[in-house]
Amino acid sequence: MAKPTAPLTELAREFGPHLNEIPAGGWHSESEQPAERLVQTHCCFCGQQCGIQLKVRDNTVIGFEPWEEFPFNRGMLCPKGVKRYLQANHRDRLLEPLMRSEHGFRRASWDEALDETARRLREIQAKYGKDSVAVFGGASLITEKAYLIGKLARLALGTRHVDYNGRLCMVSAGVAYKLVFDFDRSPIPWSDIAEADVIFVAGANIGECAPITTDYIWRARDHGARLIVADPRMTPICRNADLYLPVRPGTDLILLMSMLHVILRDGLEDRAFIAEHTTGFDAVAESVRAWDPRSAAEHTGVPPQSIETAARWFAEGPNSVALHAKGIEHQSKGVENVLALLNIVLATGHIGRRANGAAMITGQGNGQGGREHGQKCDQLPGARSIHDPAAREHVAKVWGIEPGELPEAGYTAQEIMNAIHAGEIKALFSLCFNPLVSLPQAEFTREALNKLEFFGIIDFFLSETAQHADIVLPGSLQEEEEGVTCNTEGRVIHIRKAVDPPAHARGDSEILCDLARRLGKGEYFPYRSTREIFDELREASRGGIADYYGITYERIDREYGVCWPCPSEDHPGSPRLVENGVSMFPDGKCRFQVTVPRESGDPTDASYPIYLTTGRVVSQYLSGTQTRRIGGLVAIYPEPKVEIHPQLAAAHGIADGDWVTVATRRDEITLRAMVVRTIRPDTVFIPYHWPGGQSANKLTHRTLDPRSKIPEFKVSACRIRKANGPGEDR
Ligand SMILES: Nc1nc2c(c(=O)[nH]1)N[C@H]1C(S)=C(S)[C@@H](COP(=O)(O)OP(=O)(O)OC[C@H]3O[C@@H](n4cnc5c(=O)[nH]c(N)nc54)[C@H](O)[C@@H]3O)O[C@H]1N2
Ligand SMILES: Nc1nc2c(c(=O)[nH]1)N[C@H]1C(S)=C(S)[C@@H](COP(=O)(O)OP(=O)(O)OC[C@H]3O[C@@H](n4cnc5c(=O)[nH]c(N)nc54)[C@H](O)[C@@H]3O)O[C@H]1N2
Ligand code: SF4
Ligand SMILES: [Mo]
Numbered sequence: 001m002a003k004p005t006a007p008l009t010e011l012a013r014e015f016g017p018h019l020n021e022i023p024a025g026g027w028h029s030e031s032e033q034p035a036e037r038l039v040q041t042h043c044c045f046c047g048q049q050c051g052i053q054l055k056v057r058d059n060t061v062i063g064f065e066p067w068e069e070f071p072f073n074r075g076m077l078c079p080k081g082v083k084r085y086l087q088a089n090h091r092d093r094l095l096e097p098l099m100r101s102e103h104g105f106r107r108a109s110w111d112e113a114l115d116e117t118a119r120r121l122r123e124i125q126a127k128y129g130k131d132s133v134a135v136f137g138g139a140s141l142i143t144e145k146a147y148l149i150g151k152l153a154r155l156a157l158g159t160r161h162v163d164y165n166g167r168l169c170m171v172s173a174g175v176a177y178k179l180v181f182d183f184d185r186s187p188i189p190w191s192d193i194a195e196a197d198v199i200f201v202a203g204a205n206i207g208e209c210a211p212i213t214t215d216y217i218w219r220a221r222d223h224g225a226r227l228i229v230a231d232p233r234m235t236p237i238c239r240n241a242d243l244y245l246p247v248r249p250g251t252d253l254i255l256l257m258s259m260l261h262v263i264l265r266d267g268l269e270d271r272a273f274i275a276e277h278t279t280g281f282d283a284v285a286e287s288v289r290a291w292d293p294r295s296a297a298e299h300t301g302v303p304p305q306s307i308e309t310a311a312r313w314f315a316e317g318p319n320s321v322a323l324h325a326k327g328i329e330h331q332s333k334g335v336e337n338v339l340a341l342l343n344i345v346l347a348t349g350h351i352g353r354r355a356n357g358a359a360m361i362t363g364q365g366n367g368q369g370g371r372e373h374g375q376k377c378d379q380l381p382g383a384r385s386i387h388d389p390a391a392r393e394h395v396a397k398v399w400g401i402e403p404g405e406l407p408e409a410g411y412t413a414q415e416i417m418n419a420i421h422a423g424e425i426k427a428l429f430s431l432c433f434n435p436l437v438s439l440p441q442a443e444f445t446r447e448a449l450n451k452l453e454f455f456g457i458i459d460f461f462l463s464e465t466a467q468h469a470d471i472v473l474p475g476s477l478q479e480e481e482e483g484v485t486c487n488t489e490g491r492v493i494h495i496r497k498a499v500d501p502p503a504h505a506r507g508d509s510e511i512l513c514d515l516a517r518r519l520g521k522g523e524y525f526p527y528r529s530t531r532e533i534f535d536e537l538r539e540a541s542r543g544g545i546a547d548y549y550g551i552t553y554e555r556i557d558r559e560y561g562v563c564w565p566c567p568s569e570d571h572p573g574s575p576r577l578v579e580n581g582v583s584m585f586p587d588g589k590c591r592f593q594v595t596v597p598r599e600s601g602d603p604t605d606a607s608y609p610i611y612l613t614t615g616r617v618v619s620q621y622l623s624g625t626q627t628r629r630i631g632g633l634v635a636i637y638p639e640p641k642v643e644i645h646p647q648l649a650a651a652h653g654i655a656d657g658d659w660v661t662v663a664t665r666r667d668e669i670t671l672r673a674m675v676v677r678t679i680r681p682d683t684v685f686i687p688y689h690w691p692g693g694q695s696a697n698k699l700t701h702r703t704l705d706p707r708s709k710i711p712e713f714k715v716s717a718c719r720i721r722k723a724n725g726p727g728e729d730r
Pocket of ligand 2: 434437440458460477508624
């Protein structure tokens, strides 16, 4: 039952992606038309959330200036931060609601588009039940919007199925930290990285994906700190590493368990810390006994001597910090990988004091704040569990409903897509998510989207996913509404409004409230500003784990951000958690957790003998909806290439720049080869920021980590062959 989708060529002509960002009135030099004001705010892209000053003139962002006083990045920015302002007046901006007609999209008024959205959602719920509608949110949104999405889904629609794109991102780390410390946040301020003596980076391309964190590592290097990096690819940060661990994709758990084996074998553990601050040590010690470095080397490809050295350096510190990101988290054992790393940190006592600890590097701009206040399927505001009767009672009271009216937990993001494909979920309302490019097995996602009886979406560009929608509502860029985000350190910061949305586009939060009104629940969404939403959120989070009650916009401005938990306005905030080894569990202990190695969900065999891993490049961001429209960024890395080692390339007669077809058990795509010595000879890498025939996610698989439900983006089995040119679907 495929829908009549307008021919892509026609949509592209109108909605891009175009590289021509020149605003309607043309560019003017600053001397001709100087900025009227500077707005101190933050970058809309990654979780570093760099401070930046936007230059504004005539309700348009026309440029930027560094914001040197903001302590996290001290004026520094990466290429994306420097170019982000070019989205503001981009010719592809959606300026009016669009409704599907027989011939593609037609323009519609807000009244028509919103009435029809509300009517269709109600009709489908009346026919198939409340849970036949699902809602998707996103972690690029300011926290006020993330909060509204959870409230809209549960209260205005009454569905239990609400989840968000952070399900593809931070959830493995989140589940692991909850199990060990009972909170889901990096426990250290980034200044601890700069003071450490040993830094262990596990599966993070810091140079390209957390560029400002590089500066903290350099500062540590200035006082002689050692750097250890575990990655199947030598990314830019490896150039300065003292020890590089070329781990085979998907085998980190064995590597980490073997490091703990060495630490315990050689008596390098911190007995006093273990005794005083932890539980569960003996079982973990027993579980790593089998993983001596020799057996581990066979599985991981990391030389035994390197495992020994890494373990010794990290244990001996004297001050050690472990940093990790998607390389270990995007696996069907993503949670175990993080647990195994935290087991090392606990066993060596490197946490709870300056210059020591572990940190997850947050991905999306609001990857932290966006997962604290209720757009996750099992969570209520304040990072509370939806299963907890006291939490339900608290939130129901703030919302003015009975706890029984709150739905129970629903499906996670990929499970929602699976249920759409299976015909169980019939309608989807989505913002800030581009699943057609970002979920695994893209063809499956496309089939699912085409089965929807109704699909409504809010975006500011016509994303690949939006092309499958029935109604597209033109929303707002980050700088078009005021609010907060929470950066990778747990620091809640202020996003100032710089301009109004252009033409007929509207603020996302206004659109959500308007929709709630048309669903008959307006009385619960009476806000006149995002500030009023924030004030309600403070109440709703009060007493929870992520307690924002003591945080106000004004305080953030005075203090350059406030770290949660912050239970009252005179509370200083909490930059370092697990201080003195005390977790958030009632007994204050940190919990060792046993881990068990197992096979990837898509194992290599004789037909698919090569590992495929996927990730990012510095100049593109996520599904690319935004950065594929900025000419200066596209020029840096115009199209996805297959990174391949010279040995593997030679074995297949492939030279640098040749076309190569990469095939997995799902699908195949053809891209140009980039022959590099910086990758393992049994592995190829493809960045995932592109759609259609260039989409790495055509190849990936839908295996999920059983606890976090994150897809295994980092490990697939593939084969390769030399090709003559790209396929038809480019
Ligand atoms: N330029 C840029 N920066 C970004 C983003 C972006 O799209 N572009 N996105 C932001 C977001 S949302 C996120 S989540 C972060 C992601 O930041 P990172 O996690 O640092 O980036 P990735 O490229 O996904 O993967 C990290 C590294 O994992 C390695 N890797 C692959 N397989 C394995 C494995 O099995 N084990 C180990 N140990 N390593 C492996 C890859 O080679 C890669 O170098 O970046 C954020 N910053
Ligand atoms: N193969 C592979 N796949 C991956 C990954 C990988 O490493 N490999 N990484 C995964 C990770 S870590 C992540 S985080 C996901 C990200 O995947 P997505 O979340 O799907 O990617 P985005 O590009 O952020 O899509 C967000 C959409 O929301 C829009 N948007 C952005 N900001 C706003 C806003 O403020 N308001 C509104 N209304 N819309 C907004 C953008 O225009 C875009 O269309 O991809 C995942 N997919
Ligand atoms: S490091 Fe991240 S937050 Fe900072 S400028 Fe680059 S993309 Fe923006
Ligand atoms: Mo992410």
